[in-house]
Amino acid sequence: xxxxxxxxxxxxxxxxxxxxxxxxxxxxxxxxxxxxxxxxxxxxxxxxxxxxxxxxxxxxxxxxxxxxxxxxxxxxxxxxxxxxxxxxxxxxxxxxxxxxxxxxxxxxxxxxxxxxxxxxxxxxxxxxxxxxxxxxxxxxxxxxxxxxxxxxxxxxxxxxxxxxxxxxxxxxxxxxxxxxxxxxxxxxxxxxxxxxxxxxxxxxxxxxxxxxxxxxxxxxxxxxxx
Ligand code: C5P
Numbered sequence: 001x002x003x004x005x006x007x008x009x010x011x012x013x014x015x016x017x018x019x020x021x022x023x024x025x026x027x028x029x030x031x032x033x034x035x036x037x038x039x040x041x042x043x044x045x046x047x048x049x050x051x052x053x054x055x056x057x058x059x060x061x062x063x064x065x066x067x068x069x070x071x072x073x074x075x076x077x078x079x080x081x082x083x084x085x086x087x088x089x090x091x092x093x094x095x096x097x098x099x100x101x102x103x104x105x106x107x108x109x110x111x112x113x114x115x116x117x118x119x120x121x122x123x124x125x126x127x128x129x130x131x132x133x134x135x136x137x138x139x140x141x142x143x144x145x146x147x148x149x150x151x152x153x154x155x156x157x158x159x160x161x162x163x164x165x166x167x168x169x170x171x172x173x174x175x176x177x178x179x180x181x182x183x184x185x186x187x188x189x190x191x192x193x194x195x196x197x198x199x200x201x202x203x204x205x206x207x208x209x210x211x212x213x214x215x216x217x218x219x220x221x222x223x224x225x226x
């Protein structure tokens with residue numbers, strides 16, 4: 001019955017891991033599957049939003065009704081996001097690598113001798129896409145939502161992260177191995193806003209996505225009612 005609740009809203013969703021190359025055959029990455037972000041993109045589109053999904057490498061099928069932009073590194077993801085204009089909302093679910101190798105070797109790095117000591121691996125910081133969107137001034141989307149994957153003190157760390165990043169809401173989840181969230185099919189989240197925190201039950205990632213999409217639709221409609 002909520003079909004069309006997000007009609008005319010332009011929303012970007014970032015999803016998946018990023019791959020940060022060391023050389024032509026090696027990269028640094030993480031265990032994100034992209035599943036939660038893809039489900040959110042699809043749920044928002046189901047409510048009529050015009051959704052662009054900017055995704056790192058995953059093996060998921062493209063969600064129906066969504067414009068998909070594929071990228072590999074954090075810097076490519078940042079560039080793709082920054083080209084989008086007039087966004088009403090940004091939902092940053094991507095597990096962007098915090099650091100990347102300082103240099104990318106043009107050729108495969110070779111071991112010379114059998115007992116070679118490993119080369120040091122200098123890293124440099126990647127751009128923080130969520131923090132940049134949150135502080136983008138007059139072009140800032142009305143609603144910016146970040147995710148916080150934590151393995152302990154989930155709610156406290158996530159509250160602090162909301163303030164540090166400057167986003168409006170944070171969806172916090174426990175990614176400790178026991179919770180089996182990273183790469184799994186279910187998620188248990190806390191939705192943190194400036195003045196509330198809502199503990200949701202353990203749900204499939206699709207159900208978390210639908211509930212988040214409805215919450216976003218309700219938020220937009222409460223803003224325009226008065
Ligand atoms: O700092 P941390 O990685 O824990 O923050 C997680 C949130 O920030 C997520 O919403 C993630 O998509 C976003 N993020 C980002 N760019 C980064 C690092 C994180 O957009 N370089």
